[in-house]
Amino acid sequence: MTKFLDRLLSGLDRMTEAKARGAARRHGRRSFLARAGGAIVGGVALAPILPFDRRANAAGAAAAGDECGYWRHCAIDGFLCQDAGGTLTSCPPGSSVSAVSWVGTCTNPDDNKDYLVSYNDCCGKPLIPMTTFCYNSKGERPGYRMGLYNDVNWCMANEAKGYHCTVSVVVGLAE
Amino acid sequence: MKLTTALTLTLAGLAGMAHAADEIQPETLTIEKTIAPGPNVLVMDFGMVGSSPVYVFGSEELKLKGNIGTGSFGQMVLSKDGKTLYTVSAYLERYVYGDIDAVVHEWDLQTMTAKREFEINDKFGHAESQPGLLTLADDEKFLLVQNATPATSVTVVDLAKGADIAEVPTPGCWTAIPAVEGRRFTSICGDGTLASYGFEADGTFTKPVKSAQIFDADKDALFANPLRVGSKLIYLSFGGNFLVVDDSAETATLEKTVSIEGGEWAPGGSEVMTYHAPSNTIFVMMHKGAFDGSHKNPAEEIWAVDAETFKVKGRSAANGETGILATKGDAPELFGVTHTGTLVKYSVALGDEVTLTKSAEREGAAIFPALMVSDF
Secondary structure (H helix, E strand, O other): OHHHHHHHHHHHHHHHHHHHHHHHOOOOOOOOHHHHOOOEEOHHHHOOOOHHHHHHHHHOOOEOOEHHHOHHHOOOEEEEHHHOOOOOOOOOOOOEEOOEEEEEEEEEOOOOEEEEEEEEEEEOOOOOOOOOEEEOOOOOOOHHHHHHOOOEOOOOOOOOOOEEEEEEEEEEEOO | OOHHHHHHHHHHHHHHHHHHHHOOOOOOOOOOOOOOOOOEEEEEEOOOOOOOOEEEEEOOOOOEEEEEOOOEEEEEEEOOOOOEEEEEEEEEOOOOOOOEEEEEEEEEOOOOEEEEEEEEOOOEOOEOOOHHHEEEEOOOOEEEEEEEOOOEEEEEEEOOOOEEEEEEEOOOEEEEEEOOOOOEEEEEEOOOOEEEEEEOOOOOEOOOEEOOOOOOOOOOOEOOOOEEEOOEEEEEEOOOEEEEEEOOOOOOEEEEEEEOOOOOEEEOOOEOEEEEOOOOEEEEEEEEOOOOOHHHOOOOEEEEEEOOOOOEEEEEEOOOEEEEEEOOOOOOEEEEEEOOOOEEEEEEEOOOOOEEEEEEEEOOOOOOEEEEEEOO
């Protein structure tokens, strides 16, 4: 039991540290809120596999050990699926993809272009507190701009409403 | 040691224990009937899987008096007399999947037991606990529940009936802030307006009455949850502008906009501000070096602002809080919860200058502290 608690608390420590790190991060990017104003319905169906995905994946995080600083996580609030059996763009096996999602506008430092990123939650399994938790809020808005809101369970429209983890899927150019 | 010798020693030991038991009065197992006396601070721990427990701390030493267990994605609101806690939360049939029961609980704070529970429609929003998502209206006869499917609406719950009586569509709007009197509430909308809605005890409701545009959600968004200051509502923008709104008439009107004049400092956090009525003081969590996305940053300082003149009356060091709460009495205390789950208590020195001094703290008060209320 003690071992379990140690692991849990260690995971939660990482979670809160990551939250603090994310909150302390500086972005200074342009905003394209007007173009990203609506929730994406059926986010995965709309998500193309874009060429820069591979480049982005190869590029890895912004800095070693700083997964949350990776450019496409600029408005993420969640546990990373890539640490839980999924990838940047896929949910872990046995989970389901959220039918709706929130959207961020993030700048890829490699080409200095702004991309629309759909943050889908993966659903129907317990969250894993030992995985990396990221909390970034560039362009985030409260629930009155629901499609930009990241403090809500985006599994809300699924049959399986339990929150598992979050992916960051590039769905288009913001300009 | 031979087996027979060991057995003999064991039996002798047991005989000794039985003899000892004859000489003492066996203890009686009981249950505490109520929580320990004294004022309390309640912290809701937002639960994404399983319960959103509400921890009850004695305000003096921050000692844990017990907890209340709700379902997942909990919201809470305390009655004015501080005796009854209302919660709404979700119970998933298989914890992480399956049918949902959305349950309203009415908890007796002293005994920490449910006086009543009933189900309502299952649309309530699974959003981080915040004040405007579960409110009491019309002299606490009705409960207003924010829904998100993600389409937004508000469920009206008749507490006398113990049932939901209406679902008021509130597209593009968020929170249900009750009017001071009557069956009406205000919601903040993404188009920069405030929408007012009326409802009746028979479940009918009016069309929304929209205000003029009072803010621009792209240029300087407002935190969704306002303060109730007398007959006015005070909203705060990410950029540090206070918006004073009169919601007493059918159409909400903006009375004035006043900057906190923070320079490179900006407000941030979840429950970003709190109000102390006897001294007419607003406390705001502030951080330095604001940027796009820093509106939820933990507090580096807590500023005291006069709610009439909006002049800053004091700046005090903070401890990384994401939510703050001022108590109601003439001599207030201020409580904060940090992003690492610590509950912090400040003594407040009022006057021409307002200063906060940390007087106690409790680490590990909650894992994901999301909302506080107090009964004093």
